Amino acid sequence: MIQGPRLYMVSILKRFRVGLTSESPAEPSLLRRLVKAAYLFLLAGGIYNYCTRIVWKSHTTVPAVDEEDVYRVPVKVTQLPGRRGAPRVPRAARQRAAFYNLSYVNLPTGLTPDSDAYNEQLALAIFQTNAVAAGRQGVGIFPRMARLNHGCSRAFDVVYTWRDDEGALVVHALKPIRAGEELLTTYTNTKRPRHVRREFLQEHYGFECQCAVCSLPDDLSAQSDERLNAVSDLYTRFSRWQHQLISGSEAAAAAISIWRLGEEEGYWSERGQLASDVTHVACAHSE
Numbered sequence: 001m002i003q004g005p006r007l008y009m010v011s012i013l014k015r016f017r018v019g020l021t022s023e024s025p026a027e028p029s030l031l032r033r034l035v036k037a038a039y040l041f042l043l044a045g046g047i048y049n050y051c052t053r054i055v056w057k058s059h060t061t062v063p064a065v066d067e068e069d070v071y072r073v074p075v076k077v078t079q080l081p082g083r084r085g086a087p088r089v090p091r092a093a094r095q096r097a098a099f100y101n102l103s104y105v106n107l108p109t110g111l112t113p114d115s116d117a118y119n120e121q122l123a124l125a126i127f128q129t130n131a132v133a134a135g136r137q138g139v140g141i142f143p144r145m146a147r148l149n150h151g152c153s154r155a156f157d158v159v160y161t162w163r164d165d166e167g168a169l170v171v172h173a174l175k176p177i178r179a180g181e182e183l184l185t186t187y188t189n190t191k192r193p194r195h196v197r198r199e200f201l202q203e204h205y206g207f208e209c210q211c212a213v214c215s216l217p218d219d220l221s222a223q224s225d226e227r228l229n230a231v232s233d234l235y236t237r238f239s240r241w242q243h244q245l246i247s248g249s250e251a252a253a254a255a256i257s258i259w260r261l262g263e264e265e266g267y268w269s270e271r272g273q274l275a276s277d278v279t280h281v282a283c284a285h286s287e
Contacts, residue, residue: 098143099123099126099141099143100122100126101143102126102129102130102141102143102146103129103130103146104122104125104126104128104129104130105125105129105204105205105206106125106128106129106206107121107122107125108121126141127141129205130142130146132145132146132160132169133162134162134169135162135164140169142169145160145169145171148160148171148183148184148185149182149184149185150184150185150186150187150188150201150205150209150211151184151185151186151211151212151213152186152190152194152197152209152211152213152214153190153191153213153224153228153265153266153267154212154213154265154266154267154268155184155211155212155213155214156174156184156185156186156190156211156269157173157174157175157177157181157183157184158171158172158173158174158177158183158184158185159171159172159174159185159186159269160172160185171183171185174268174269175268184211186269187201187204187205188200188201188204190213190228190267191228191229191231191232191267192228192232193225193228193229194213194214194221194224194225197209197214198214224265227261227264227265227267228265228267230257230261231258231261231262231265231267234254234257234258234261235254235258237250237254238251238254238255238258238277241281247285248281248282248284248285249285251278251281252278252281252282255274255277255278255281258274259271259274
């Protein structure tokens with residue numbers, strides 16, 4: 001996964017709204033709606049604000065959003081692809097072409113093109129740049145999904161999940177996406193300040209982020225960073241409940257503040273899990 005050829009929305013097949021409006025209800029009402037959002041979150045199979053299956057494309061239209069991996073390997077890869085006991089580059093011509101068509105960073109210099117050493121390092125660079133988690137026991141290469149470019153905070157509009165029962169990675173939209181809009185996901189924790197995000201992305205993926213959030217004027221970027229930092233601090237406070245360091249009411253208040261700041265920032269990707277967590281808190285206290 002690296003900034004490169006873009007993926008765009010072709011059509012929306014199904015939409016299921018899960019979440020709160022931008023109205024300003026009283027806190028008790030908001031808490032009840034958080035609980036309701038968690039219930040809908042579970043009904044929707046644990047998918048965030050919108051349970052939307054999408055059809056996507058790069059240069060050509062592809063038939064479905066669900067994608068099986070080119071290959072899947074254990075989480076820890078300690079050998080180069082092609083070595084005995086290590087993952088191998090797929091042999092099927094179509095899969096092999098899809099694999100080698102992916103972008104990559106950190107390819108060692110000084111290697112002779114087409115030599116065994118070069119091919120091994122190239123395969124490893126492609127793998128390390130594009131592999132994503134595929135269940136608890138492995139990671140995989142998903143060529144279409146790897147075309148998703150990065151966006152920070154409210155700039156990204158899709159997330160992906162691995163489904164063990166289907167053996168496939170599925171991409172879901174977080175909000176309505178019009179035909180022709182680029183599909184963006186996130187490569188990192190985007191609740192960090194802009195300069196930290198950019199440093200991480202430059203080091204690990206070789207680009208300086210120019211997403212809609214990172215491109216904000218300095219004053220608006222500072223306001224965004226302040227909101228995101230506050231959300232991070234509130235999550236830290238919310239997590240103290242499990243250690244009995246704050247009360248249920250205090251945990252619920254933190255969740256409400258996270259939700260409201262997320263509404264201001266347009267940061268919605270964690271709402272489903274937040275609603276589920278606050279429901280657990282409420283049930284534990286019979287609140």
